[in-house]
Amino acid sequence: xxxxxxxxxxxxxxxxxxxxxxxxxxxxxxxxxxxxxxxxxxxxxxxxxxxxxxxxxxxxxxxxxxxxxxxxxxxxxxxxxxxxxxxxxxxxxxxxxxxxxxxxxxxxxxxxxxxxxxxxxxxxxxxxxxxxxxxxxxxxxxxxxxxxxxxxxxxxxxxxxxxxxxxxxxxxxxxxxxxxxxxxxxxxxxxxxxxxxxxxxxxxxxxxxxxxxxxxxxxxxxxxxxxxxxxxxxxxxxxxxxxxxxxxxxxxxxxxxxxxxxxxxxxxxxxxxxxxxxxxxxxxxxxxxxxxxxxxxxxxxxxxxxxxxxxxxxxxxxxxxxxxxxxxxxxxxxxxxxxxxxxxxxxxxxxxxxxxxxxxxxxxxxxxxxxxxxxxxxxxxxxxxxxxxxxxxxxxxxxxxxxxxxxxxxxxxxxxxxxxxxxxxxxxxxxxxxxxxxxxxxxxxxxxxxxxxxxxxxxxxxxxxxxxxxxxxxxxxxxxxxxxxxxxxxxxxxxxxxxxxxxxxxxxxxxxxxxxxxxxxxxxxxxxxxxxxxxxxxxxxxxxxxxxxx
Numbered sequence: 415x416x417x418x419x420x421x422x423x424x425x426x427x428x429x430x431x432x433x434x435x436x437x438x439x440x441x442x443x444x445x446x447x448x449x450x451x452x453x454x455x456x457x458x459x460x461x462x463x464x465x466x467x468x469x470x471x472x473x474x475x476x477x478x479x480x481x482x483x484x485x486x487x488x489x490x491x492x493x494x495x496x497x498x499x500x501x502x503x504x505x506x507x508x509x510x511x512x513x514x515x516x517x518x519x520x521x522x523x524x525x526x527x528x529x530x531x532x533x534x535x536x537x538x539x540x541x542x543x544x545x546x547x548x549x550x551x552x553x554x555x556x557x558x559x560x561x562x563x564x565x566x567x568x569x570x571x572x573x574x575x576x577x578x579x580x581x582x583x584x585x586x587x588x589x590x591x592x593x594x595x596x597x598x599x600x601x602x603x604x605x606x607x608x609x610x611x612x613x614x615x616x617x618x619x620x621x622x623x624x625x626x627x628x629x630x631x632x633x634x635x636x637x638x639x640x641x642x643x644x645x646x647x648x649x650x651x652x653x654x655x656x657x658x659x660x661x662x663x664x665x666x667x668x669x670x671x672x673x674x675x676x677x678x679x680x681x682x683x684x685x686x687x688x689x690x691x692x693x694x695x696x697x698x699x700x701x702x703x704x705x706x707x708x709x710x711x712x713x714x715x716x717x718x719x720x721x722x723x724x725x726x727x728x729x730x731x732x733x734x735x736x737x738x739x740x741x742x743x744x745x746x747x748x749x750x751x752x753x754x755x756x757x758x759x760x761x762x763x764x765x766x767x768x769x770x771x772x773x774x775x776x777x778x779x780x781x782x783x784x785x786x787x788x789x790x791x792x793x794x795x796x797x798x799x800x801x802x803x804x805x806x807x808x809x810x811x812x813x814x815x816x817x818x819x820x821x822x823x824x825x826x827x828x829x830x831x832x833x834x835x836x837x838x839x840x841x842x843x844x845x846x847x848x849x850x851x852x853x854x855x856x857x858x859x860x861x862x863x864x865x866x867x868x869x870x871x872x873x874x875x876x877x878x879x880x881x882x883x884x885x886x887x888x889x890x891x892x893x894x895x896x897x898x899x900x901x902x903x904x905x906x907x908x909x910x911x912x913x914x915x916x917x918x919x920x921x922x923x924x925x926x927x928x929x930x931x932x933x934x935x936x937x938x939x940x941x942x943x944x945x946x947x948x949x950x951x952x953x954x955x956x957x958x959x960x961x962x963x964x
Contacts, residue, residue: 440831440835440857441455441831441856441857442455443723443859443870444723444724444859445457445831445854445857446458446712446853446854446858446880447460447461447724447726448460448461449461449462449939450909454832455831455832456829456830456831456832456833456837456854456909456911456935457831457854458726458853458854458880458884458936458937458938458939459937459938459939459940460724460726460938460939462938462939463887463938463939463941463942464728466939466942466943466946467891467942470946472891472892473891474728474729474890474891475729475890475891475893476729476730476731476890477727477729477730477731477761477762477886477889477890477893478498478730478731478733478758478759478760478761479713479714479727479730479731479732479733479760479761479762479763479764479882479883479886480522480733480735480751480752480754480755480756480758480760480762480763480764481522481706481709481710481713481732481733481734481735481763481764481879482735482737482738482748482751482752482755482763482764482765482767483705483706483709483710483734483735483736483737483738483764483766483767484702484703484704484705484706484736484738484739484740485524485695485696485697485698485702485703485706485707485734485736486522486696486697486703486706486707486710486732486734486736487697487700487703487707487861487862487863487864488521488696488697488734489697490707490711490861490863490866491721491722491866492711492715492716492719492721492722492723492725492861492866492868493707493710493711493715493716493732493861495716495719496714496715496716496725496730496731496732497521497731497732497734498521498522498731498732498733498734498758498759499520499521499731500512500519500520500521500758502514503518503519503520505518505520506518514757514758515689515690516690516692516694516754517694518694519694519758520694521694521696521733521734522694522696522733522734522735522736522754523692523694523696523734523735523736523751523754524692524693524694524695524696524698524735524736525679525691525692525735525736525737525747525750525751525754526675526678526679526692526736526737526738526739526744526747527678527679527692527693527695527698527736528678528679528680528691528692528693529680529691529692529693531693531695532678533678533693533695533698533702534674534675534678534679534739535698535699535701535702535739535740536674536739536740536741537674537675537739537740537741537742537743537744538662538666538671538672538673538674538741538742539662539663539666539671539741539742539769540574540742540769540770540771540772540773541573541574541577541578541666541770541771542574542578542663542666542670542671543671543742543773544570544571544574544771544773545571545574545575545577545578545666546666546669546670546671548567548571548574549571551564551571552564552568552571552572570771570773573771573807574771577770577771578663578666578667579667588664588667591657591660591661591664592661592664594657595654595657595658595661597628597631597632598628598631598632598635598653598654598657599654600628601624601626601628601629601630601631601632601633601635602632602650602654604624604625604626604628604629604632605619605622605624605629605632605633605650606650608622608625608629609622613649613650613651614649614650615646615647615648615649616636616637616640616646617646619633619636619637632650635653636648636650636653639652639653639656643872644856644857644870644872645869645870645871645872646870647862647869647870651701655701655740659740659741674739674741675739675744679691679692681746683744683746686746686749686750686774686777689750689753695736696734696736697863698736700863700864702739702740703863704862704863705738705766705871705875706734706736706738707860707861707862707863708858708860708861708862708869708871708875708876709764709766709860709875709876709878709879710732710734710861710879711723711725711860711861711868712725712726712858712860712876712879712880712883713725713726713727713730713732713764713879713882713883713886714726714727714728714730714731714732714883714886715860715861721866722861722866722868723859723860723861723868725883726879726880726882726883726884726886726887726938727883727884727886727887727890728887728890729890730883730886730887730890733755733758733759733760735751735754735755737751737767738767742769742771743767743769745772745773745774745775745777745778746774746777748765748767748778748781748810749774749777749778749780749781750781752778752781752782752784752785752792753781753784753785755785755790756784756785756788756790760790761789761790761791761886761889761897762790762791762792762793762882762885762886762889762897762900763785763790763791763792763793763882764793764878764879764882765792765793765794765795765810765878766794766795766873766874766875766876766878766879767795767875768794768795768797768808768809768810769808769809770806770807770808770809771807771809772809772810772811775809775810775811775815776815778809778810779814779815782810782814782820782823783814783820785820785822786820786821786822786823786897789822789896789897790822790897791822791823791824791885791897791900791901792820792822792823792824793824793826793878793879793881793882793885794810794812794823794824794825794826794878795825795826795873795874795875795877795878796808796825796826796827796828796842796843796844796845796848796849796874796877797842797843797874798828798841798842798843798873798874798875799841799843800840800841800842800843800918800919801843801844801919802843802844802845802919803825803843803844803845803848803849804845804846804847804848806843808843808848811848812825812847812848812850813848821897821898821901822897822898822901823901824850824851824881824885824901824904824905825845825848825849825850826849826850826851826852826853826855826874826877826878826880826881827839827842827843827844827845827849827851827852827853827855827874827877827929827930828841828842828852828853828854828855828856828872828873828874828876828877829842829852829853829854829855829856829877829935830854830855830856831854831856831857833911833913836915836916837852837911837913837915837926837935838852838915838916838917838918838926838929839855839856839872839874839877839918840916840918841872841873841874841918842855842874842877842918843874843918844917844918844919844929844930845929845930846927846928846929846930846931847931849929849930849931850901850905850930850931850932851881851904851905851908851930851931851932851934851935851936852877852908852926852929852930852934852935852936853877853878853880853881853884853935853936854876854877854880854935855872855873855874855875855876855877855880856872857870857872858870858871858872858876858880860876880936881904881936884904884936884938884941885900885901885904887938887941887942888900888903888904888941888942888945891942891945892942892945892946892948895945895948899948900945903941903944903945903948904936904941905931905932905934906932906944907934907936907937907940907941907943907944908932908933908934908935908936908937908940909934909935909936909937909940910926910927910932910933910934911926911934911935915929917929
């Protein structure tokens with residue numbers, strides 16, 4: 415899963431913190447929508463874009479945006495008005511009215527749930543799943559002893575093995591982290607009793623005086639955790655979940671991961687045609703839907719309603735497709751989620767997730783090809799490991815297995831508010847071949863679950879929906895344009911900063927063109943101006959496939 419939180423774990427326990435250079439109060443809420451000349455921030459000039467469209471007397475048409483993510487709080491005040499509604503379904507009658515194989519899929523579908531209502535929230539990591547699944551087949555054998563037909567699988571297994579057993583990047587040992595987690599849990603338990611709260615934030619701790627050493631330590635860890643991620647909203651559960659994930663990776667060295675998904679979903683995972691599983695629970699709980707809710711608000715939270723914040727697109731319908739757990743998503747779920755979104759009319763799909771392995775990549779490739787054939791634009795977050803996607807593994811990737819590239823695919827890196835603090839986010843992945851554009855991804859203010867609340871998150875997970883919202887905006891006001899043309903417009907209109915930027919990995923001073931295909935940061939005003947010059951597409955957007963069982 416590509417979370418907005420960066421790698422932490424041991425970094426919180428004494429190693430140097432990776433800072434982005436921004437504090438909560440350094441930039442205004444919604445800076446990502448502002449204009450450089452008018453406001454002094456490298457936002458996307460959204461107001462100027464809408465002013466331009468108004469001057470041209472342009473009218474919009476609704477556009478469906480598929481959000482493949484962790485789920486969405488469908489009750490949020492800023493999202494309820496913009497949810498996609500399946501008009502072929504009668505809500506709550508327990509019948510598959512539109513005969514598409516998914517019962518009561520009113521606002522989308524949950525591919526990591528069960529018919530009986532159970533849901534996957536936590537899952538394992540793909541490297542561990544691959545290592546233990548193929549261990550008996552390859553362990554102890556040299557490359558020369560592997561049949562040619564198994565060589566590709568063997569190389570993936572070797573890479574997974576190296577990932578499972580790689581030393582911790584902060585140099586701490588496994589026993590230390592496991593002991594630290596136990597201490598953190600003890601401290602957290604004391605604080606929960608003292609505060610009479612199961613979940614708490616820095617605001618709750620502002621006047622808290624620790625009653626034990628472990629409680630004091632855990633309070634300090636939570637302060638560092640929020641500081642490291644430039645947030646004041648991350649909770650005790652977020653911290654324990656993150657460090658717990660590091661400990662689970664330690665346990666992966668000793669035993670196979672728990673089959674979290676298999677125990678709930680009950681499909682035949684090895685059969686891509688066994689596709690009618692899951693349920694229509696799109697929220698599950700507040701923690702599970704945190705990421706997807708924030709992403710959805712960036713794309714299209716109701717505009718100009720005086721509530722919270724404004725999304726990028728003003729006539730968008732948000733379709734929720736839940737596939738991403740706390741852990742690594744499964745290729746089959748992603749492939750079927752793409753197909754579901756396409757079949758139900760999505761013209762653009764946001765994918766703010768990623769992992770380092772894709773054992774069933776062919777399934778995902780086939781789904782992407784299906785989307786491309788149907789004229790759908792796919793927008794993917796580049797990742798938050800400050801690595802070069804041209805030389806590392808990040809799936810789903812911008813290339814098929816045969817090394818060709820989807821015609822309607824955009825990979826997005828994260829940019830910051832201004833040149834002084836850094837136009838490229840220090841956590842962002844990059845790539846001269848693989849990353850197409852950059853978009854605002856630092857301290858992005860958007861919708862959150864747990865009631866009608868809002869807050870900052872950051873990551874390429876936040877940059878991608880800025881681009882998805884921009885694509886939906888262009889498609890809405892220029893519906894004749896194809897997905898290929900919309901991709902081209904977004905890239906061609908991106909602002910190429912005169913200032914040099916810092917390579918997130920090497921720290922060298924470079925041009926943005928050295929870190930991405932376009933060498934630019936997306937800009938809505940420039941994009942709609944360019945879109946207005948396009949006429950009568952030769953590549954009309956295709957109609958969604960007929961909704962029927964396959």
